[in-house]
Amino acid sequence: MKKILILCGPPGVGKTTIANYLVQAAGFKRVITHTTRKPRFNEQTGRDYYFETEKSFFAQQLLEYVKYDHYWYGSSLEALKLVWKAADQAVIILDTKGAETYLQKFGRQAICWYITSSAPQLDQRLLQRGVDGRLHLQSREGQRDLKLPAGLQGKCWILKNNRWETTRRLIAQLLVQANVHSDN
Numbered sequence: 001m002k003k004i005l006i007l008c009g010p011p012g013v014g015k016t017t018i019a020n021y022l023v024q025a026a027g028f029k030r031v032i033t034h035t036t037r038k039p040r041f042n043e044q045t046g047r048d049y050y051f052e053t054e055k056s057f058f059a060q061q062l063l064e065y066v067k068y069d070h071y072w073y074g075s076s077l078e079a080l081k082l083v084w085k086a087a088d089q090a091v092i093i094l095d096t097k098g099a100e101t102y103l104q105k106f107g108r109q110a111i112c113w114y115i116t117s118s119a120p121q122l123d124q125r126l127l128q129r130g131v132d133g134r135l136h137l138q139s140r141e142g143q144r145d146l147k148l149p150a151g152l153q154g155k156c157w158i159l160k161n162n163r164w165e166t167t168r169r170l171i172a173q174l175l176v177q178a179n180v181h182s183d184n
């Protein structure tokens with residue numbers, strides 16, 4: 001069965017790091033989503049996001065979309081189909097609202113991991129990312145995603161990402177729970 005693993009949680013918690021690890025070490029392919037926010041200095045269109053204008057964003061066939069910290073973010077059916085054509089295990093990074101939508105739409109095909117980390121670690125990581133990262137966390141949506149919303153309670157696995165070595169072990173355990181294959 002084709003599966004979609006959803007990673008959600010506040011900015012800086014490690015969603016991208018975990019998604020990249022799942023791609024490198026566990027045979028996942030990442031669904032690239034669309035946004036109208038500007039690329040950060042090291043981001044590329046088609047790899048990190050499809051960076052869009054408002055016009056090109058709304059020209060997509062979007063499964064869902066949200067406004068997050070004043071910019072649009074959305075996931076297209078086309079990007080998901082592209083991944084499922086090449087692999088059974090897709091991973092996608094969404095906010096908690098998008099995660100709720102995916103769980104409703106995809107039912108048993110969807111698995112949700114809510115990522116957390118300790119407040120000092122989060123602060124440290126966002127400090128390294130500069131002004132943009134910290135402001136993102138302070139946004140209404142960033143603050144909302146600091147807690148698992150009521151609509152996701154009992155529906156997501158909680159993954160604590162503090163020490164990376166521990167995170168790797170937890171990921172291996174969660175992959176077994178989710179009944180998806182891991183090479184590690």
Ligand SMILES: Nc1nc2c(ncn2[C@@H]2O[C@H](COP(=O)(O)OP(=O)(O)O)[C@@H](O)[C@H]2O)c(=O)[nH]1
Binds near residue numbers: 033075094098
């Ligand atoms: N619902 C939804 N959320 C998305 C999508 N793409 C990204 N996001 C979320 O938008 C938020 C902001 O993303 P980003 O600007 O990359 O900030 P980051 O969390 O600091 O890396 C994050 O919570 C992402 O998970 C999407 O297609 N749909």
Ligand SMILES: Nc1ncnc2c1ncn2[C@@H]1O[C@H](COP(=O)(O)OP(=O)(O)O)[C@@H](O)[C@H]1O
Binds near residue numbers: 012016126164
């Ligand atoms: N377990 C960890 N230990 C140390 N640094 C980490 C860990 N997880 C993530 N990071 C670092 O924290 C920063 C934010 O991680 P990132 O994956 O971009 O978060 P998100 O996608 O949730 O915004 C990055 O610089 C990343 O390298």
